[in-house]
Every structure is written in structure tokens, then in C-alpha cells.
Amino acid sequence: MSTLITRVRQKQIGELIEKGKRLDGRGLTDYRELKIEEGLIERAEGSARVLLGKTEVLVGVKVATGEPFPDTPNEGVMTVNAELVPLASPTFEPGPPDENSIELARIVDRGIRESKAIDTEKLCIDPGKKVFVVFIDVYVLNHDGNLIDASALAAVSALLNTKMTDYEIKDGEVKTKQGYVPLPLKSHPITVTIGKINDKLIVDPWLEEEQVMDARISMAINDEGNICAIQKGLAGYFTPQQIIDASKLAQEKAAEMRKKLKW
């Protein structure tokens, strides 16, 4: 699945990590440089572009209206899709979503859904008949490691600047109102991905580190510092103690990020 990494490079990465350093000079728990740009796609109701190191993810939010699900007549609908666009990496092939893009979409989805970030009740226009349907499309434009955190940040950033058409019920009919309303966002979950190399935990793995690490764990933390989604990935394992250490590290980094982004 990944492009080959030479043994010499693997050794180099491992040795540095033993000393608490990484190839790009970062500490084990440092994030790469982060840049977020909002509202760059005017056709979308909301959008954001995240640059995490050289990883680039664009998220577009489209808001439509539709029927609610029968068991939640007063709630709007949200759906997340991810595309690993072929231009992003020599390893991405055109075609229907593969397991990696499906997993990525579902991880981003869980972070937002379980933290109840979107106030779905406020997405109701006409109970039982008409609700807002929020489509979150994650578009990976360049893969240089840690697509999960970049995508999750881009998704929440895009939701933050999403403006929807305003509706009201007048004379028993649904009519559009003048102006726009912001998407009702209650929480701003932050996902932190931690990789394991030679039994050391590293935050925000970069592409070459991803080829060396044997396991990965991503945790979504909500505004209150509670955990709302977790996904372990890759073919390795963690000891129970490493899991607890990772969860503490994730909370710490999420709080740092939250402060920095003023979320």
C-alpha cells in the first residue's frame, strides 16, 4: 500500500526517536506547522483548507434539504464522505472509496457525531417533513502523513464557516427567508493521532514515520476534555498502559490545539 522505505531510513528514524527526536527536528509530541484557510470555495455553503506540514486536506460542506429519518423526525441529517484523490499520492488509485477512505470518513464522522458538535435539532425546518441535510466531503489533496487529524480539523473549520439558507413556516408552508444563518455548532471536537515506533508514542506522524510505525491510535476530544471517539489502526498493538498514556497525551495536545485555534 505505501511506497517503499529503505531499511537505512527506517533505522535512522528509529534511532532518532530513541533519543526523543524526529527527522524534521520536532519533539515526539509536537505537531507540524498548521495553517487553516476558511471559506475558499464560494459555491459550497462552508469550506476550509488545512495544511498540516505538507499534508493538505480540503473540506467542502454542502447543505441541502430533505426528509428526516423516520426514527428522528425532529433532527437534521449529517453525512461524511472522504476521497483519497489520486493526485494526492502515488498510492491512491481512482475508483470507488476503498477501506482507507471509508475508515477516514467514518473516523471524522464519529468525532463530530458523538461529540454532538452539530445541533441536529436546530437543523429541523418542518418536523417530520423537512430538515437540513449536511454533506461533509473530505478531499485529500496531498498525503504527507496524518490524514485523520488534518481531515478532522478541516471538517470542523468548514462547519464553523458554513452558512445555510434561512427557512420559516408561514401560513403552513415552508418559505425561504432573507439572509443566511450559521450552521448550529455546539462543540468543536479535536482529533489527535498518536503513532507507536519502537514502543515510543509520537504525535502527528509524518508520511515516512507512518511507514515505520506499527500501530496508531486516534482520539477525538470534545470541548470539555472528554473523549468521544477512538480508533486504533494498523497491524500492531498497544499495551493497556500505553493506551492510558496515549489518552492523557491526546487530551493534553487537544487542549493545546484548542487554545491555539481559540475554539
Added chain:
Amino acid sequence: MPTFFEAKQLVTPGELLAEGEYQAGENTYKEENKIYASRIGLADLDNKRVNVVALRAFYQPKAGDIVIGAVTEVGFNGWTIDIKSPYTAMLRASDVLSRPFKPQNDELSQVLDTGDLIVAKIASYDRAHDPQLTVGEPGLGKITRGQIMRVTPTKIPRVIGRKGSMISMIKQETGCQIILGLNGVILVTGKTTDDEELAMMAIRKIEEESHTTGLTDRIMQLLKEEKTKREENKL
């Protein structure tokens, strides 16, 4: 330096067998001074070597082994042989034909066709290449008569018995010729199908009870009882 099992104890993958200065033998592995079982089987200690006699395993090819396989494909310069192993084996035409041949499909399929069974020897095998077979020795080649049965390859030594005692006894009692492929495929050729079935029944029982003691005697008894039954039925 402790071991954590009794002789011939049934162990499962991952069970800790020993700690300290022991060697990891068959179906075990060593990690950080501890030896664990890697397959389900009977644990045993041989000097400082911890072994597990696997009750379930598939055949891993080894150069020099005699195997029985079936032709699955006739190619341009040889045949593809299924030897019931993770790897398919190849038999080159040059090994079978004593003269240089013209690469025409028809000729090869007349010598060996899909579905034919052969007894062969593994000439070579390594990690990067599929096993290469040879039939260039006496006793090897196409099988024309008899019945085929399969047992778990790890049971073959039990079917052979100590110094061949078990297999000789079965051959004697049933009058059958028996070729044991180390890949777990067995060829039984007898004077009648009844004799063949008798031998096959004995071998199946060995497979089921291979981990018990007193097996040779019980099989001998079984064969004698069955033969008497058949005599009585004839009358």
C-alpha cells in the same frame, strides 16, 4: 528455571511454556527469554528444547521430501502440481521426458494430464521460489491404481511408527502397498477394495488417536477384529 507444562500436555497458541535458558523447538517461539506455543498440540521437553507436536498443521515443503500430488495444469514446459501445501509445485518436462522435447501442449498432456496423480520428490524449494519436483527416481511417477486419502501431515510420523513398526504392521495385516507422502497424502494399493478400505480405516483411526498411548496394539486388534467380521460376513 521453570517450565510451565507437564509432558504431553495439550497446549494452545500463546500459552507460556518455559522461561529462562531453554530453546524454542517445533511449533514454539521465543520472545524475551520466554517460550510460547505457536500451534495447538502436545508439549514436550527434550533436554533443553521445548517442542510442541502439532495436532493441526499444513505441509511446509522441504527439499528431499516424498510427496503425492495431482496435476492441475499442463503448461508449455511442464506441469503444475497441487501438493496440498500453501505453495503449488512445478514438475518440468525435462525431468520426465528422457529426450529433448518440442514445446507443444499436446505431447505433454499425453504423458501427464490434468487430474493425474503422481508420487514425486521435492528437488528444491526456497522462500523466493515454488517447490520444484522430480520423478527421476525408482518408485516415483504416475499413479495408476489404488486409493488416495489425506491426513494432517504432522500425523505421518505416527502412521510410520517407531522404526516403521506401525506401517509395516498395517501392510502385513491388509496385504496392501502403502506410500506415505510427507505432505499428508497417502496412496493405498491393495488386491481388493476391501483390503484398501481396511488399511484406510486403520490410518484414519491413527490420525484421530495419534496423541494416545498403546495405539499400535489397538490398531492391530482393530484390524484383526475387522478381518474376522468380514470372514464371518462372507459365510
Added chain:
Amino acid sequence: MIEKPEKLIDKKGVRLDGRKADELRPLKLEVGVLSNADGSAYIEHGKNKILAAVFGPREMHPKHLSRPDRMVLRCRYHMAPFSVQERKSPAPSRREVELSKVIRESLEPALFPELYPRTGIDVFVEVLQADGGTRCASITAAALAIADSGIPMRDLVVACAAGKIDDTVVLDLYDAEDKLGVADVPVAYMPNLNAVTLLQMDGILAPDEFEKAVNMAIEGCKKIYVLQKEALKTKYMNVKEEIKEETEE
């Protein structure tokens, strides 16, 4: 539509299905149930009924998916259309694709991939009836099927979930508790190597609750492991017992 009952766990700590907070649902495990597969196992965990089968190591098709230096594990988690309340389309859903991936990643650490280069191992899991916790039950059965096939393993893999319903951290949530509860944490574990090979979570948990849930799930795994070992050994022990009886007569 599920009508939400007032409480999922009452003041005495009894859940809707009669269990206490740290109690497992009843479990039944059987090894070697399919004659064509190289290895197989069947599990009943609460109302879950799941069948797992293993083929391999064998040549991979298509060949370009094989690796020259190691074996490749493929896993397919699939639910039968009649396994859930509302008929499910037989086409693989996105959830099944994700679960196939995480289940594969939970089993891989238990294998020795370098032993069989250029081959593939296929694990098929069919959920015949579902009632919450199917990915955990699937992993427990799949690991048994792999052991049954004779493929060497570093350890068995066993899985169990914990979570939170109302205000209580509980073990082994069934479907209603998963849907109506606060959080669900499935965990897969290699008991002899003390290694967590699958960990997911959805819901909201404070950090200390999360720690409690993970530890509870691991304890649940250890209990199920005892049953796993028994199921494997039972297949071979029966014959030994029969002979003992025969010779004692």
C-alpha cells in the same frame, strides 16, 4: 422505533436483561464446524450467532496483491440480510468495510507474516444473527478459526466491549444498550502478550471512565479467553476421554 425505557440499569444495579454491571452474556464456542474451510469456529454470544472460516495460507488471487517477503491477511466481515431487525441489503455497507479492516488489524499482530511469503490467508466472518458486540464476537471466533487451521499464532486474540449506560460503566453491551447508552468501547486483546490489538470508542466518556471501561473490557476478555482455550482443547480431548473409558472397562 425503539421506545427508550426510563432506565437501562436500575438502582440495584440490574440491567434490562437481568445482568449486573460486570456480567458477560452467555457464551458458546465451537471449533472445526465447517468441513471445507481449513479452519473454522462458531460463536454464540448473547443473541449473536457468528460463523468464522479461514482458508490458507494459499496462493493469492489476484497475484499482484501478494507480497514477496510475507503473507497477506484478508478479512471479510459480512452480515446476513436476515441477521438484523430490518432486512439488510447483502451488498457490503461502509460499516462492513470498516469493520473488515479493523478486524483484520486486530488479528494481524497474532500472526508470523514472514513465515509464508507470497501467500494469502483469507478470513471470512458471517454474522447470522446480530445483537450488539458483533465485531468482538467475530474476532474471538476468527482467532479460533485461525488456530484450528494450523496457522502458527503468537497468541490467541479475544475481544469484548465495555461501555456506559445511564451513569454506570458496564461490561458487554447488547444492541439496545449500545443504541440507547452513552458510550461503547470494543477491545481486542492478546492475553499472554498483554497486548491490545483493537480499540474503538463512540459516545462520550470522561478520562477516568474511559480507563475504567478499558480495564473492564480487558477483564472480560480474560474470562472469554478461558472459554476459547477450552473450545480448542475440547476438539482433541474427547478422543482421549473415550479411550480412557474403553480401557477402563
